[in-house]
Structures are given as C-alpha cells and as structure tokens.
Amino acid sequence: MGKAPEDSTVLAEGLPELDPLLKVARSLCSVQNGQTIVEVCSASEEDVVIQKGTALAAATVVPKTAFLPTQQAYRNESGTRGVDSVISSAARESDSPREAMPGLKEAYRAEMEADFTDSKLGGDQQELLHSLLGDFRDTFVESSLKPGRTDLLKFSIDTGTQPPIKQRPYRVSNAEGDVMEAEIDQYLDLGLVRPSTSPWASPVLMIRKPDGGIRFCIDYRRLNAVTIKDCYPMPLIDDILDVLRGAKLYSTMDIASGYWNVPMDPDSVEKTAFTCKYGLFEWLVMPFGLCNAVPAFERLMENVLVDLKWRTCLVYLDDCVVFSSDFPTHLVRLRQVLERFRNAGFKLK
Known part of the structure; x- marks a missing residue:
C-alpha cells in the first residue's frame, strides 16, 4: 500500500x-x-493469473477527520432551498462548485444537429442518418443532468428484518462543505432528492481526488452489508467479442445519467437517506453506491432490449452498441433500438 x-x-x-x-x-x-x-x-x-507486484x-x-461526526445543527429544511431553477454541471468534477454550475441548456434543440466532419459516410447516407436521428430528437438531451424516467422498474432495497441503521454525519472542511451544499442544492432542484424524516441515515463522504477536485460520495457500506444481494449476471467480454465478429458498422449510445432514469420504490426511499451538516435527505431515484444497483440496471436494460440483444445490439449497463454488416440494415436496427429506449422513457446523451 x-x-x-x-x-x-x-x-x-x-x-x-x-x-x-x-x-x-x-x-x-x-x-x-x-x-x-x-x-x-x-x-x-x-x-486469469495476476502476477505479484501487478x-x-x-x-x-x-483523512480520518472525514469520518468524525459534526456537532453543527442541521439546516432548516424548509428554509432557503428553492426549486425554481435548474442547475447544469455536476460540481463533483470541479474545484469551484459555483463556477461549474451555469444554467442548464434546453434538453434538445428544435433541429437535431449532427457533426459529420470526420465521417466516411456518403452524402446520401449522411442525410438518411440525420433524418433518422431527427425522428428521435425528443430522446436525446444535451446534459446528463436531464435524465428520463422509466416506469418499467422501481428500485427496491431488501434488508429483511434488519432494523434501521443510523449514522452520524462526517465532518467536512469549509471547501468540502461548499461542494456538498452545491451538490445537494442541485439534486433538490432537479427533483432527485428531497428532505427526509427517515430512521435510516448513511453519511456523506467528501473525497479529495488526485487532481485536487472534490468528489461527493455517500458511505452506504453499512446499508450494503445488510442488503440481500442480487446475483443477476453481467455479460462476458468474450461473448461480446464473438458476436461482433463480421460486423462492419457500429453505433454506440449512452443513457444519460443511467441510474437516475430509475425511480425508487416508495417503500425503499427511506433506506437511501443520507446525512450531512445540511440535514437529512433521501433519494427519489436510484443512487450510486448501492450494492444491487448494477445488477438491477443491467436486468432492466436487457429486458428493454430482450429480443434485440446479441442479434441487433449489445448492452452493458448504460452503454449500448448497435452493430451490422451494411448501412441499410444498420438504419433499421438503429430505429428499433431507439424506439425501445423512447418507449422505456430513457434519455440518451
């Protein structure tokens, strides 16, 4: 180490x-x-053999101080937090949270734009592809902070008969507190979280990245330890490579803020509660850090594309690859997949 x-x-x-x-x-x-x-x-x-020293x-x-409880009183949850504005850029990737949060752009423009500068497609092919994308302009968003909302899954957390686990908030520095406040304000404005009265509480942990930035995390380790695990399998890379043999055209798609497209089951919302110096909040969408989020999302994606996967496309969590051997077939397959995502309520980057 x-x-x-x-x-x-x-x-x-x-x-x-x-x-x-x-x-x-x-x-x-x-x-x-x-x-x-x-x-x-x-x-x-x-x-796979991993050699010693790899x-x-x-x-x-x-820092140990990150795990110390704070004595500061919780902020009045009915106070200054407004919901009349939507904020754009995630502060988790910025040293200055306020500078990293300009106004959120429109989810999509009236005319679908496509950049074919480096494309090897012919003029007619470009027009056909541009027309296809235009038919699904409502499915694309310019910001990952404008996710869709599916009604195909409500994410639940099964903890059996385990009584609620309550932890105290960790201490944070002033700089970390600024990022934390900006992040929570953003989640509130986007309708991703709400103030909570839950008996469960997992602490927020602000972690310094090597580049000096600050990452907003929630320490769900104790909740995960008592959660009954979902064993749904992930696709094997070898199987994916076998399917792609012979394909000549590929299109990749990424679900915008994939997990946030999935609403929480009302009975499990309280278990997602996180505590910090600014109060207690709970998630209305599936958050990052829960042990069953990965298998649940993979199962959802495979169900959406159930008769298309392995034949028309491949899916790995929020990433989808459409493959084909010729352009006409590729357009047909793209339309099939885009229709599935639209019907599922997903938004694409």
Missing part, C-alpha cells in the same frame, strides 16, 4: 491501463499491516 498509514481508509479505483478484461470495484478499503483487499472482476471465462488500482487516503 505504499505510504498509506496503518488502519487508514483509502478510496481504491482501478487503473486505466489495467487489462480490459479486469475491472476493480471502486470502494472504500481499510489498510491493515500495509495491505488492503479490493474486489477484482474478470470478464473472461478463462482463468498494479491494479490507485489508492487515495481518506
């Missing part, structure tokens, strides 16, 4: 240069005897 102090907590994140068949779960890990344990997933059916993940030490 290099210079990570004993008994410290680190945020482990997979390295970009890692073998594409291997994925490291982003997680909070404890350091013991100079070592920690990270979960590594292989997308191959073959045995770099798998980068670890960012989380």
